[in-house]
Amino acid sequence: MIESKYKKAIGLILKCNPDNIFLYWKGRVALYAILKAMGIKKDDEIILPAFTCVVVPNAIIYLSAKPVYVDISPDTFNMEVNRIEEAITSKTKVIICQNTFGLSSNVEEIIRIAKKHNLFTIEDCTHGFGGTYNGKPNGSYCDAAFYSTQWNKPFSTGIGGFSLINKSELIVKVKQLEQEKIQPSFLEQLALVSLLIFNRYFINKFTYWSLVRLYRFLSKRNLIIGSNQGDELSDIKMPQKYFKNISSIQARMGIRELKKLASFKKLRGKNASAYTQFLKENHKVYVNNNLFDNHLFLKYPVLVTNRDLFLKLAEKENISIGDWFLSPIHPIKEKFELWKLNRDHFPVAKIISTKIVNLPTDIDDNRKVLDFIKTHIDMIESDF
Ligand SMILES: Cc1ncc(COP(=O)(O)O)c(C=O)c1O
Structure with a gap:
């Protein structure tokens, strides 16, 4: 079957047993299944970064649980680990950490905290499939991880997602949920x-x-x-019809696209190094690639003084600069209380989400992007 071939191909990259991989219509559905398998129920609290995509708190809220946000570090755009423990209460059940733009969280420290408080851990690897952390593929350390194959992700099947379950008691439960998946029409x-x-x-x-x-x-x-x-x-x-299975079209395309992953990863790394070098030489904020061992660099984050203008200028020159995350729960711009988020409690995420843009890393020729940032260097922040 095409699905098992796809799992095998993914398993080779994640260096795991393909039977521990589960396929879904989207990445968010994989997260929902993991949370359900963890037994998440009404009023349970789930810790997550205050710099994510709204579909992450949505999956928590669909189970009547409560998202509890933690502010981010300006270095990795991931949770500030020193702030996690103050968010833990007797109702906390899970900590979700993320690979924002492909940059790793401090996963080992997060797992240490989770163990101390007897909590589950999930790694949101939607930006980081193919990258590694301390020598192992992203997603290897937490109890479970989920990945996305939507447009703009490390490899794409249009839309799509999957999970890797590392804890045996959860594998049994995720397997049981397989029967509940709706087939795409x-x-x-x-x-x-x-x-x-x-x-x-x-x-x-x-x-x-x-x-x-x-x-x-x-x-x-x-x-x-x-x-x-x-x-x-x-x-x-x-x-409606949220808990949906992958289609064979996505699985077939996934197998094909996965073959390009290694060369794209190399290209992403090369472009990211060129951006880092340029920004460093010009005393601007840059991603320090010594932080962790092998980022994927899905995108290259840059902080700018006037984002709307910067994006407009890029558009004029046909340069595809991205706008994630334009809010702590991208792309939400109002009614934050619905998602239990008070942005004033997360000052770093609040500021960064007004200044951040991302440069493309999957392009063969980066000269046009480098010329563009050179021309508009005054709009790039020197400091967080
Ligand atoms: C950080 C993050 N988590 C989760 C998701 C959800 O992935 P999907 O669109 O496959 O559901 C996204 C989507 O882009 C994302 O950026």
């Missing part, structure tokens, strides 16, 4: 194939910005299969 699969074809033949540097805007507009209104369904961004109600 014929129409959903057809829509996905159309998007993949469109993406392959029509997206280029000239059409990128207008098509991204059109895609976001249509998916917000549920007019096409989007990364987010409209109601995931405006409400905390679980969308």
Whole structure:
């Protein structure tokens, strides 16, 4: 079966038993399954970074549990480990750490804290598949990890996701949940194939910005299969048919795309080093690649003084600079209380989410991006 072939291919990269990998329609669904397998229920508290995608707290809220945010460190854009313990209460059940932009969290320290308080750990590796931490693939250390294969991820199947379960008692429970997965409908699969074809033949540097805007507009209104369904961004109600299985189209595409992962990883590293060198020479904020051993560098984060203007200028020159995370729970801009978030409690995340942009790392020629940041060097922050 194509799904088991896909699991085998993923297992080779994660250096794990393919039977411990579980496939889903999206990464967020994998997280939901992990939390469900952990027995998360009403009023349980789940710790997560105050710098993530809103679908992460959504998965927690769909189980009637409470997201408890922790501010981030400006070095890695991941949770400030020294602030985790103050967020732990008698209701805490899980700590979720993240690979923001591919940068690792201080996973060992997080696991030490979790063990001390008898908590589960989950690594959100949606940005970090293919990267390593202390010599092992991202996702190897926590009780479970989840990954995304949505557009812009380390490898893409349009939309898609999977989990790696490292704790045997959880494997049994995740296996039981397999029977509850809804199969994608014929129409959903057809829509996905159309998007993949469109993406392959029509997206280029000239059409990128207008098509991204059109895609976001249509998916917000549920007019096409989007990364987010409209109601995931405006409400905390679980969308219908959320707990969905992967389709064979995604599995087939995943097998094909995985073959390119190693060369892309090399390219990402090369571009990230060039950006680091340039920013360092110009005394601007840069990612210190000595922090952990082998980042994936899905994107290269940069802090700017006027983000709207910076993005507008990039668009004019057809440079695909990204806008994650424009809020601590991207892309939410209002009604934060629905997601139990008071941004004033997380000053680092609050400031960074007003200044951050990301440079592309998967491009063959970085000269245009380097020229662009050189021209607009005054807009790049020298300090956090
Ligand atoms: C940090 C983070 N976690 C989780 C997800 C969810 O992944 P998916 O879109 O596959 O559900 C995303 C999506 O982009 C993300 O950026």
